[in-house]
Amino acid sequence: MPNSARRRDRLVGLFAAGALAFNPPLLNLFHGTVFGWPTLYVYIFGVWGLFIAALALVLERGRGPSRDEGGDPQ
Amino acid sequence: MSAPVVVAAALVYLLLLFAVAYAVEHGRLRAARITRSSLVYTLSLAVYCSSWTFNGGIGRASEAGIDFLPIYLGPTLALTLGFALIHKMLRVSRANRITSIADFIGARFGKSTGLAALVTVIAVVGLVPYIALQLKSVSTGLDVLIARDPSAEAGAPVLADGALWTAIVLAVFAMLFGSRSLHPDEHHPGMMVAVALESILKLVALTAVGVFVVFGVFHGFGDLFARGAAEPGVRALYGHGGLMRGIDWTATTLLAMLAFLCLPRQFQVTIVENVDRRHVDRALWLFPLYLLAINLFVLPIAIGGRLILPEAADPDSLVLTVPLTAGQPVLALIAFLGGLSASASMIVVEATALSIMVCNDVVMPALLRWRALGLAQRADLTRMLLWVRRAAVAGLLALGYIYMRSDSTGYTLVSIGLMSFVAIAQFAPAIVGGLFWRGATKAGAVAGISAGFVVWLYTLFLPSLAISDFIPPAFATDGLFGIALLKPYALFGLAGLSPATHSFFWSMLANVGAFFSVSLVTRPSALERAQATLFIDAFRFDDAAQIWRRTAYLPDLMSLAARFLGRERADAAFAGWARNRGVDPATTLHADAEMVLFGERLLAGVVGAASARVLVGAVVKEEPVGVDEVMRILDETSRLIEANRRLEDKSRALEAATAELSQANERLTVLDRLKDDFVATVNHELRTPLTSIRTFSEILRDHPELSTEQRADFLRVVVGETERLTRLINQLLDLSRIEGAQKPVMTAIDLGAIVTDSAAAMRQVFATNRVVLEISVPAEPLPVMGDRDGLIQVVVNLLGNAAKFSPADRGRVRLAVYASGGEVELAVTDNGPGIKPADRDIVFERFRQVGDTLTDRPGGAGLGLAISRGIVVQHGGTIWVEGAPGEGAMFKVRLPRALSAGDSDAPAAAAE
Numbered sequence: 001m002p003n004s005a006r007r008r009d010r011l012v013g014l015f016a017a018g019a020l021a022f023n024p025p026l027l028n029l030f031h032g033t034v035f036g037w038p039t040l041y042v043y044i045f046g047v048w049g050l051f052i053a054a055l056a057l058v059l060e061r062g063r064g065p066s067r068d069e070g071g072d073p074q
Numbered sequence: 075m076s077a078p079v080v081v082a083a084a085l086v087y088l089l090l091l092f093a094v095a096y097a098v099e100h101g102r103l104r105a106a107r108i109t110r111s112s113l114v115y116t117l118s119l120a121v122y123c124s125s126w127t128f129n130g131g132i133g134r135a136s137e138a139g140i141d142f143l144p145i146y147l148g149p150t151l152a153l154t155l156g157f158a159l160i161h162k163m164l165r166v167s168r169a170n171r172i173t174s175i176a177d178f179i180g181a182r183f184g185k186s187t188g189l190a191a192l193v194t195v196i197a198v199v200g201l202v203p204y205i206a207l208q209l210k211s212v213s214t215g216l217d218v219l220i221a222r223d224p225s226a227e228a229g230a231p232v233l234a235d236g237a238l239w240t241a242i243v244l245a246v247f248a249m250l251f252g253s254r255s256l257h258p259d260e261h262h263p264g265m266m267v268a269v270a271l272e273s274i275l276k277l278v279a280l281t282a283v284g285v286f287v288v289f290g291v292f293h294g295f296g297d298l299f300a301r302g303a304a305e306p307g308v309r310a311l312y313g314h315g316g317l318m319r320g321i322d323w324t325a326t327t328l329l330a331m332l333a334f335l336c337l338p339r340q341f342q343v344t345i346v347e348n349v350d351r352r353h354v355d356r357a358l359w360l361f362p363l364y365l366l367a368i369n370l371f372v373l374p375i376a377i378g379g380r381l382i383l384p385e386a387a388d389p390d391s392l393v394l395t396v397p398l399t400a401g402q403p404v405l406a407l408i409a410f411l412g413g414l415s416a417s418a419s420m421i422v423v424e425a426t427a428l429s430i431m432v433c434n435d436v437v438m439p440a441l442l443r444w445r446a447l448g449l450a451q452r453a454d455l456t457r458m459l460l461w462v463r464r465a466a467v468a469g470l471l472a473l474g475y476i477y478m479r480s481d482s483t484g485y486t487l488v489s490i491g492l493m494s495f496v497a498i499a500q501f502a503p504a505i506v507g508g509l510f511w512r513g514a515t516k517a518g519a520v521a522g523i524s525a526g527f528v529v530w531l532y533t534l535f536l537p538s539l540a541i542s543d544f545i546p547p548a549f550a551t552d553g554l555f556g557i558a559l560l561k562p563y564a565l566f567g568l569a570g571l572s573p574a575t576h577s578f579f580w581s582m583l584a585n586v587g588a589f590f591s592v593s594l595v596t597r598p599s600a601l602e603r604a605q606a607t608l609f610i611d612a613f614r615f616d617d618a619a620q621i622w623r624r625t626a627y628l629p630d631l632m633s634l635a636a637r638f639l640g641r642e643r644a645d646a647a648f649a650g651w652a653r654n655r656g657v658d659p660a661t662t663l664h665a666d667a668e669m670v671l672f673g674e675r676l677l678a679g680v681v682g683a684a685s686a687r688v689l690v691g692a693v694v695k696e697e698p699v700g701v702d703e704v705m706r707i708l709d710e711t712s713r714l715i716e717a718n719r720r721l722e723d724k725s726r727a728l729e730a731a732t733a734e735l736s737q738a739n740e741r742l743t744v745l746d747r748l749k750d751d752f753v754a755t756v757n758h759e760l761r762t763p764l765t766s767i768r769t770f771s772e773i774l775r776d777h778p779e780l781s782t783e784q785r786a787d788f789l790r791v792v793v794g795e796t797e798r799l800t801r802l803i804n805q806l807l808d809l810s811r812i813e814g815a816q817k818p819v820m821t822a823i824d825l826g827a828i829v830t831d832s833a834a835a836m837r838q839v840f841a842t843n844r845v846v847l848e849i850s851v852p853a854e855p856l857p858v859m860g861d862r863d864g865l866i867q868v869v870v871n872l873l874g875n876a877a878k879f880s881p882a883d884r885g886r887v888r889l890a891v892y893a894s895g896g897e898v899e900l901a902v903t904d905n906g907p908g909i910k911p912a913d914r915d916i917v918f919e920r921f922r923q924v925g926d927t928l929t930d931r932p933g934g935a936g937l938g939l940a941i942s943r944g945i946v947v948q949h950g951g952t953i954w955v956e957g958a959p960g961e962g963a964m965f966k967v968r969l970p971r972a973l974s975a976g977d978s979d980a981p982a983a984a985a986e
Contacts, residue, residue: 008158015154022147023327024320031313036300038312040140041373048150048366055154055359 010058014051021047077220080407087411088247088418091271095251095264110263110349112356117270118343119361120277122149122334123368124204124420125211128276128413130487131369133389135376139311142488144323146369148330150362156335160344160354162509166609167345171679175341175501176431179523180684182508182609183516184602187684190435192520193501196527197338198428198470200497203538205424205474207490208417209244211390213237213478215410218394237478244421245471249464252426262426266347269423272415277368279412283393283405284371287378291400295374302377311377318570325575326492332502333495338427339420346427390487421471429466434682437462442688455637459680480539492574493534496581500526503582503589512606514589517596522589526581533577537562628665630693631673638680638689647676670694759802763795770795805937808867812944818861820949822972825858825865825898826851829891832869836877843877845885856891856898857972864945868953871938872902872965879906879963897951898969905962914955918943942967 020026022044030043126145134142153160163178172178176197180190213236251265292298302308334340348354379392387395393413397405438459503526504519552561559566563573565580598606635644651672652658665673670690677686770788774780780788833849840847858865869889876887888903909917918939946953951969 011154011157015151018147018151018154022144022151023324027323028320033299033303033312036296036303038299038303038373040312044140044143044147045366045370048147048362051150052359052362052366055362059355059358 007058011055014054014058018047018051021051077216080216080219080410083407083411084414085243087414088243091268091418092247092250094271095268097264098267099262099264112350112353112360114266114270115343115348115350115353116357116360116364117273118266118347119340119357120273120364120368121269121339121343121419121423122337123273123276123365123416124491125208125413125417126204126487126491127368128280128416129211129215129390129393130207130491131372132376132379132392134488135311135373136380136389136392139313140373141319141323141326142372143369144326145330145488145491146365148327149334150365151327152331152334153358153362155331157354157358159335159506159509161351162609163345163505164348164351164354166509170608170683171675172683173346173679174427174431174434174682175336175338175505176435177678177682177684178341179501179504179508179519180435180682181678182605183504183514183519184599184605185683185687186516187435187439187688189516189520189523190431190682190684191439192523194428194431194435196497196500196523197431198473199535200494200500200527200530201338201424201428202470202473202477203490203535204494205421205470206478207487207494208421209237209241209471209474210478210490211487212240212244212414212417214388214391215394215413216240218388218391218398219406219410238475241471241475244418245425245468247418248422248425248429248467248471251422252429252463252467261347261349263347265422265426266343269343269419272419273364275415276412277364279408279415280368280375280393281371283397283409284375286400286402286405287396288371288374290402291378291382291396298374298377298381301381305381308377308380311373311380322572322575325571325578329492329495329499329574329578332499336498336501336505337424338431338498339423342423342427342430425467425470428470429463430682432466432469433459433462434680434685437466438681438685439688442685456640459638489574490538492572493538493577496534496574496578497527497530499578500530500581500585503586507589507593508606509609511593512610513593513598514606515593515596515598516602518589518591518593521592522585522587525588526585529581529584530577533562533565533580534573537573625667626665626670626673626690626694628663628669631665631670631690634689634693635673635676638677644676648673756806760799763799763802767792767795767799802937805941808941809937809944812941812948818864818948820859820861822857823860823862823865824855825860825891825900825969826856828862828865829869829889829900832866832873833889835866836870836873839874839877840887843880843885844882845877845880845887847873847877848886848888850888850890850892852892856893858898858949858969859972860949860969861945864948868942868945868967869900869902871942872967875938875965876902876904876906876963880904881906893971894968896971898971900967900969901964902966903957903962903964908957908961908963909955917955918953 027040027044030040032039034042131142131145166172167178170181172181176190176193179193180186183189216236251268252262288295288298292301303312344354375393375396376389379387379389379396382399383392383395393409394406397403397409500523503522504514507514508519563569563576565576568576568579571579632644632648635647638644639647651669655668657669674686674690677689680686681689770792774785774788829849829851833847837847873887873889877885880887884905886905889901890903891898891900893899943953946967946969949969951967953965953967955963955965957964
């Protein structure tokens with residue numbers, strides 16, 4: 001599979017995971033506090049951070065000197 | 075804090091920003107190189123975080139907890155999914171020099187001026203509340219810092235109105251940045267650097283306040299959250315639940331996704347100001363990281379504010395009041411500058427983007443069509459363009475100010491911002507549909523955007539004014555004419571959602587519904603189809619707009635460009651283009667279609683695609699669209715053409731096959747006839763000796779009285795005919811062996827040796843016929859790849875013929891072999907009657923003999939030469955006959971020489 005197509009698929013997968021994680025009903029599972037911190041706050045920012053890390057991994061790994069015009073997604 | 079100090083700090087900060095921008099644009103800054111980095115690009119995307127984030131987000135968090143976040147999760151998700159979309163928009167905009175969202179939509183749907191103007195009007199109306207939000211937040215901030223009571227302002231003179239001065243200063247600031255000069259590509263590197271710096275300050279200021287609240291006022295996060303949990307009112311902020319709240323959350327996320335892609339200022343920074351497409355990849359994750367960072371302390375500040383401030387405190391200015399209450403005026407001032415940065419960057423970029431839209435898509439098309447003004451004939455329009463833009467900026471800020479005044483008490487910052495988001499989201503169906511759906515038509519886009527806009531007006535914008543006296547408040551509370559079903563906030567009885575979600579649902583329903591249904595029932599024009607292909611297949615066609623056969627006088631085109639870009643820029647642009655194409659503009663008089671297109675795109679960068687088309691239309695000779703060209707561009711048609719072409723190819727192939735077949739058939743017929751001839755000939759050739767054998771045998775049987783001498787004579791005839799029969803059968807076998815394509819084993823052999831051997835075998839025949847045989851064989855070997863027996867047969871056949879046809883006693887036959895170039899030749903020459911030129915091909919055919927076969931039948935069936943030819947052809951050689959009639963015949967055989975001479979002798983010798 002070409003690099004760009006694989007990357008596109010990964011991004012779509014990430015989007016789906018993020019859309020699920022950042023919305024009810026998963027969101028409603030988190031309430032109250034954990035170790036005194038609001039669980040919801042910890043959950044959202046934690047998942048957000050992981051999401052961005054995954055995004056960075058997907059986007060930066062595909063970068064290289066070989067990647068030029070041909071790397072455009074179709 | 076005293077008013078002069080705060081105002082002076084704000085002004086100095088703004089001037090400093092402008093100085094940096096100025097230095098960048100004039101190359102004075104050594105670090106100007108970094109302005110083209112992905113970091114600056116990412117930070118400029120952060121213009122998304124306006125006062126809404128800085129002041130409104132905290133206000134929202136203090137009232138509804140985590141609910142402020144969908145506005146930032148939306149762009150995070152939008153960037154993840156919009157990766158392909160953004161790259162496509164970039165490609166399309168770059169290729170067509172699109173400089174605004176209105177231009178983009180207008181260009182997609184057939185370079186429509188009307189649609190672009192519609193988009194512009196909606197953007198202006200939709201964003202006026204957003205601009206008002208910024209003004210409101212800055213003026214509130216001023217009031218908080220100076221500790222002035224805003225309610226006392228009502229009676230104060232206009233000149234003392236902080237918001238008015240804010241609007242004026244920011245308008246000037248926006249003009250300085252955005253419309254100081256014209257650029258064909260609308261790049262504003264200075265503005266981008268200023269925005270990036272402001273983004274850094276926003277983040278630093280908010281983080282500083284956050285750190286102060288968490289670690290200065292409280293003892294870390296644990297303490298802050300624990301004390302918050304103790305208060306029932308604050309503890310409610312920790313949770314999230316309920317169906318309606320969930321719907322609001324998801325709808326707001328979706329709304330933020332769409333708005334992030336469609337906001338004019340985001341389009342400006344993401345698409346127009348982009349200098350390198352690879353920056354997008356970096357920004358795709360770096361920008362969400364910025365969003366995360368700037369929101370990290372929002373909830374802690376909000377909780378801290380709720381804990382240390384009285385209930386009545388304005389939630390939208392918590393970021394200022396918390397440090398002030400805690401006795402940190404300097405921190406409050408930094409926070410104020412952060413908020414000012416957020417407002418200023420938003421207003422500058424949004425006003426610049428909107429002023430480009432207003433100028434290019436509304437004002438200029440109108441002015442250019444207004445013939446009485448004679449604008450189309452004006453020599454230099456650059457100054458006018460700039461003034462139109464400056465006026466647009468001033469007008470926008472004025473509208474924002476008026477809206478703010480009329481709405482100053484009604485809404486929190488976030489609900490005002492959401493109102494604008496819903497208006498801007500109306501562009502999303504047309505943009506996304508336009509980029510991916512070929513069937514989207516201009517009528518569909520107009521219908522969708524208009525329908526969505528009208529619903530937005532009714533369900534969100536008008537009620538916001540109704541609360542503030544312009545329209546009777548009863549409109550908002552009781553519905554139009556008091557009809558409960560028409561309540562703006564609960565249309566058709568849909569209650570329970572927040573106003574923004576409610577309006578988002580109904581407007582999108584109307585928008586998407588109208589867009590699709592009208593697109594499905596209307597047909598796009600040729601220009602729309604062509605543009606659709608350019609947009610949808612952006613990655614396939616790099617530069618494919620050669621549909622319009624337009625030509626123009628180059629001087630006309632150049633002076634047109636010069637009027638809008640200035641003479642120098644226009645000349646430079648044309649010269650650069652011409653250099654790439656190898657054309658000399660000085661000697662060229664006629665601009666071809668490509669050059670006209672270049673000129674149009676150049677203009678499009680300054681005045682928009684729709685206006686550029688009108689302008690260029692005035693100087694070009696436009697031939698009606700060539701049907702062929704349009705067909706070529708349109709994809710569904712081109713697919714048809716493709717299929718058609720393939721069909722043609724196939725039918726051509728079929729024709730060829732048919733022709734081959736009929737040829738083969740003809741050949742078969744000929745072969746069939748030849749076979750019949752052959753059978754007949756063989757039949758005859760076999761019958762003749764058989765008949766004579768039978769006849770003589772019968773005579774011998776029936777006439778015992780014959781003399782011994784006669785018997786001997788008759789028996790000699792019988793034996794002779796039997797021999798002839800045997801020879802004939804042998805030759806037929808030879809022939810069938812050769813024609814049966816049974817390739818003999820080829821070895822490297824010396825042709826000289828074969829000739830010598832054959833001549834030796836034939837010596838007796840020559841002696842009997844009393845013919846002299848001369849042989850000429852070179853000393854060095856003449857290697858050929860061949861079958862020894864076959865080649866001997868050829869030579870023997872040729873020699874036999876020569877002996878036969880040479881006159882007795884004075885006959886001379888010469889046999890020679892020699893190398894000729896890369897080949898080996900063998901020649902047999904006799905001094906017999908020779909062969910007439912007309913017969914020279916025939917002699918090689920089966921059973922063909924030249925001359926009178928009845929009188930002259932020297933013991934051959936006429937198969938010798940046919941066999942010889944078969945053998946020679948098997949060896950990859952040729953055989954032919956030369957010589958004039960009467961001078962004897964010369965048979966020549968040419969065979970390819972074997973590659974290596976070394977391995978020629980040994981096998982030949984071994985085979986002896």
